[in-house]
Amino acid sequence: MGQTLTEKILDDHLVEGELTPGEEIGIEIDQVLTQDTTGTLVWLQFEALGLEEVQTELAAQYCDHQTYQFDFKNTDDHRFLRSAAGTFGAHFSRPGNGICHNVHKENFAAPGKTMLGSDSHTPTPGGLGELAIGSGGLDVAVAMGGGAYYIEMPEVVNVRLEGELPEWATAKDVILELLRRLSVKGGVGKVLEYTGPGVETLTVPERTTITNMGTELGATSSIFPTDDQTKDYLERLGREDVFEDIGPDEDAEYADEIVVDLSDLEPLIAEPSMPDNVVPVSEVEGVDVEQVMIGSCTNGAYEDILPAAKMLEGRNIDKKTEMIVAPGSKQASEMLAREGWTAEMMAAGVNFSEATCGACIGIGHVPASDSVSLRTFNRNFEGRSGIEDDNVYLCSPEVATAAAIKGEIVDPRDLADELGDLEAPGLEMPDQYIGNSESDLIAPDNAVDDELIKGPNIGDVPLKDPLETEVGGEALLKMEDNITTDHIIPATQDILMYRSNVPKLSEFTLSRVDDTFAERALEADGGVLVAGENYGQGSSREHAALCPMYLGIETVLAQSFARIHKANLFNFGIVPLTIDEETYEKIEEGDDIEIVDDAAEAVKSGQTEFTIRVNDDWEATGQLDASEREREILAAGGKLSHTKQQHDDG
Ligand code: F3S
Incomplete structure (x- = not known):
């Protein structure tokens, strides 16, 4: 039987296990990526593990999420990251040089390679045939030290593209269409592999918009085969030497097939406040728009901004609508x-920002209260823009620009009819991309520092003791479905500046759900979290597991967990138990929860069903779905303790 492209790349990098869906495999990692909000912990953990030098082919540290240097804390973090990259041997991309996925795609992504990144949109270079996976920072630190990355072998799903995009429909509409059909949970445990005759009609920048936002489907990764488009893109970047002709075997077998006829697509939009609330733009026409933002790792590339610029040539944006362009890279x-x-x-009224994630996580350009903001980003979770009562819509640059011109949501096809002289801009790439300057993207052999520089806001990483016999406590919080990592640790500026100071950052844990939570958890000396489906969806932020661990949370009972967050819970020694709907409904906040079994022993012995006693009154079952390695990690008190133990034992 032939192999899918995903299987081929995994096979080439396999160090443990077999490629059977659901089984744990260990793979060798070629490249790693980290960014500023997750990177400080990555390097502190790298240091705590006693590692001295990056072992992967390539490592890159980007400063992109919080680039504004409001006070010394962010600047200290940036300086620490530069010093860590120099000391341990990684590339360093300065604040303002661009968003990690854009800069990585332009400078380092290569077909056939594996990449691990401490950011959930790491799969972006799948558009160039790289198999890239998002993970927690500790996994990145271990991979950088030469350790394998462990993951459940995903199912590989064939997304067969047919036809060709019509005018005004874009790559963003392809991924919005998939979100409309499959929902934010539709890709969980899967790699989406794109095939079919429609593939060759899409340029690499279009493909990376699609692979980037596969994350919103919950997919482990997304990947395209390589072809003349890939070669062409790499040539324009001056990196044609990394081209490899790769794709699935003709008789490859997929777990499932989804067919998308590109010719049927029309401009789509995700309504507030989930990326899968997708409807045709024509259905929401007429809604007043106060802010339009073009940018992010999804649609912040040259090829995304140029259509907006063409549409605005010789026009003005509406007087009551602000339009901000935040490019994905300085390039x-x-x-x-x-x-x-x-x-x-600028002449049309656009406000230009530096190249940063910024507004995507509520840092800068926060919308006015109860107003509508149209963004070309990938996420519109409630409150992510920096204000609780936000109304963020997600769409293509063309739809966003049309709204800026009209001052309200409008299908660009209708606007074109109305204006008479508005043409579909299409997609255009530069003949030759210009590179980054040596001082914006600093190579390891050109490094500024050779020792770590830690400012006063940079603390050590807390370690957890081995798992105890008795696990449980008060149900401190009962949460609904789809709790995101933004709910657990908000990524807004006032909070994020403590990312390297865990005790301080922990004070904000789950504050968006209950602002007394951290205080109550500390008072109770820990306890239990209860949640519905898809707990921990969203970003790869490991602080969302680390801070609850610091507050003493020992177990999370949820109906289901998002992949990266579940891995982070293991990594920080918190037991993730799956419960059924009936148990979820029955447990109440304040209940006394006790795991009846000897937790340490049960975890180590491979036990999958745990008895949960509630208020000494009734019992239910919690399911622990963990590999042998994850069980060892849990028992040791988390991955840092576990890896350190292994290192110390020689
Ligand atoms: Fe940055 Fe937003 Fe992408 S935070 S990495 S632009 S999802």
């Missing part, structure tokens, strides 16, 4: 500026 900014497009957009 994009520089090219647009050199070609005169920046001036064109």
Whole structure:
């Protein structure tokens, strides 16, 4: 039987296990990526493990999420990250040089390689045939030290593309269509592999918009085969030497097949406040729009901003609508500026930002209260924009720009009819991309520092003791379905600046759900969290497991867990138990929860069913779905303690 492209790459990198869906496999990692909000912990953990030098082919540290240096804490973090990259041998991308996925795609992504990144949109370079997976920072630290990355072998699903995109429909509409059909849980445990005749009609930048947002489907990764489009893109980047012709075997077998006819697509939009609330733009026309933002790792590339610039040429944006362009990389900014497009957009009323994630996580450009913001980003979870009563819609740059011109949501096809002279901009790539300057993207052999520089806001990583016999406590909080990592640790500026200071950051744990939570948890000396389906969806933020661990949370009972967050719970020694709907409904906040079994022993022995006693009154069952390795990690008190033990034992 032939292999899928995913299986081929995994096979090439396999160090443990077999490629059977659901079984745990260990793979060798070629490249790693980390960013500023997760990176400080990655390097502190790398240091805590006693590691001295990066062992992967390539490691890159980006400063992109919080680039504004409001006070010394962020600047200290940036300096620490530069010093860590220099000391341990990673590339360092300065604040303002761009979003990790954009800069990585432009400079390092290569077909056939494996990549691990401490950011949930790490799969972006799948558009170039790289198998890239998002994980917690500790996994990244271990992989950088030469350790394997362990993951359940995903199912590989064939997304067969047919036809060709019509005018005004874009790559964003392809992924919004998949979200509409499959929901934010539709890709869980899967790699989406794109095939079919429609593939060759899409350029690499279009493909990376699709692979980027596969994360919103919950997918482990998304990948395209390579072809002339890939070669062409790499040539324009001046990196054609990394091209490899790779794809699935003709007789490859997939777990499932989804067919998308590109010719049937029309402009789509995700309504507030979930990326899968997708409807045709024509259905929501007429809604007043106060803010339009173009940017992010999904649609912040040169090829995404140029259509907006073309649409705005010789026009003005509406007087009551603000339009902000935040390019994904400085390279994009520089090219647009050199070609005169920046001036064109400014003349139309656009406000230009530095290349940063910023607004995507509520840092800067927070919408006005109870107003509508149209964004080309990938997430619109409630409150993520920095204000609780936000109304964020997700769409393509074309739809966003049309709204900026009209001042309300409008199908760009209707706007074109109305204006008479508005043409579909299409997609255009530069003949030659300009590279990053040596001081914006600093190579390890050009490093500034050779020792770590830690400011006063950079603390050590707390270690947890081995798992105890008795696990349980008060049900401190009962939460609904789809709790995101943004709910657990919000990524807004006032909170995020404590990312390297765990005791302080922990004070904000779950504050968006209950602002007394951290205090109550500390008072009670820990306890239990209860949640519905898909607990921990969203980003790879390991603080969302680390802070609850610091507060003494020993177990989370949920109807289901998001993949990366579940791995993070193991990594920080918190027992993730799956409960059924009936148990979830019956447990109440304040209940006394006790895991009846000797937890340490049960975890080590491979026990899958745990008896949960509630209020000494009734019992239910919690399911522990964990590999042998994950059980060892849990028993040791988390991955750091476990890996350290292994190192210390020689
Ligand atoms: Fe940054 Fe938002 Fe992407 S935070 S990495 S632009 S999802």
